[in-house]
Amino acid sequence: MNASTVLTTSAVADRHSRGANAGIGLWVFMGVATTLFLLFITAYVMRMNASDWSAIAMPWQLWVSTALLLAGSVLLQQASKAAQGLHWGQAGSLLLAGGACAWVFLGVQLWAWQALYAQHVMPAGNPAASFFYLLTALHGLHVAGGLVAWGVITHDFWRRPDPVRDAWRMALCARYWHFLLAVWALLFATLGGLTPEVVRFICGPA
Known part of the structure; x- marks a missing residue:
């Protein structure tokens, strides 16, 4: 084994090590973020029993948001698989498409906010x-x-x-998008389907 081979093997091992460490860091971050969201959802549920609570109708744009986030998650997963299979052209195209879905997702979310504002549903008062x-x-x-990291x-x-680096980076990007999709599904179900009646049925009367 010559010196160049040793150097190449060492560089590959270093990149795999970085990928493993980044993966652990991402799991920790997602755990902290999940806890934060669960705390807010708990506060949301506890607040529902107040007399000033008035449910709002979910804007239809949120269904478009959900579809976009689902599409982005699938596309980035396919990009990761393509990178692992060394199909770099396909991986790059899927990576761009997945990020584009996320950008449009944010735009549709703002559109949903505008729709609520048009109905005089304001952040304060309810x-x-x-x-x-x-x-x-x-x-x-x-x-x-996530889009900053994607960029x-x-x-x-x-x-x-860099084949090794790009493969594990795309894998982590896909994992984070799966997390975003799971959190969004929980939020959408909570905001759109949870009512004081449902809470009382599940938890019992206060």
């Missing part, structure tokens, strides 16, 4: 509306943070390609 804006904004910030991955993929 706790249900306040929680809606708070929770969707918090989730949107997590999507925006770095996409830039490096096209400008400074």
Whole structure:
């Protein structure tokens, strides 16, 4: 085994080590973020029994948001698989498409907010509306943070390609998008389907 082979093997091992460490860091971050969302949802449920609570109708745009986030999650998973299979052209196209879905997701979320504003559903005055804006904004910030990472991955993929690094980066990006989708599904179900009657049925009378 010559020196160049040793160097190459060492570099590959280093990249795999970085990927493993980044994966652990992402799991920790997702655990913390999940706890944060669950705390807000718990507060939402506890607040529902107040006399000033007035449920709001979910704007239809949220269904479009859900479809976009689902599509982005699937596309990024396929991008990760393509990268692992060394199909770099396909991986790059899927990576771009997945990120585009996330950008459109944020635009549709703003559209949903505008639709509520047009119906005079404001953040202040109704706790249900306040929680809606708070929770969707918090989730949107997590999507925006994911897009920052996606931008770095996409830039490096096209400008400074590295097969090992790009493969584990795309895998982590896909994992984070699955997390965003799961959180959004929980939020959507909570905001759109949970009512004081349902809470009392599940938890019993206060």
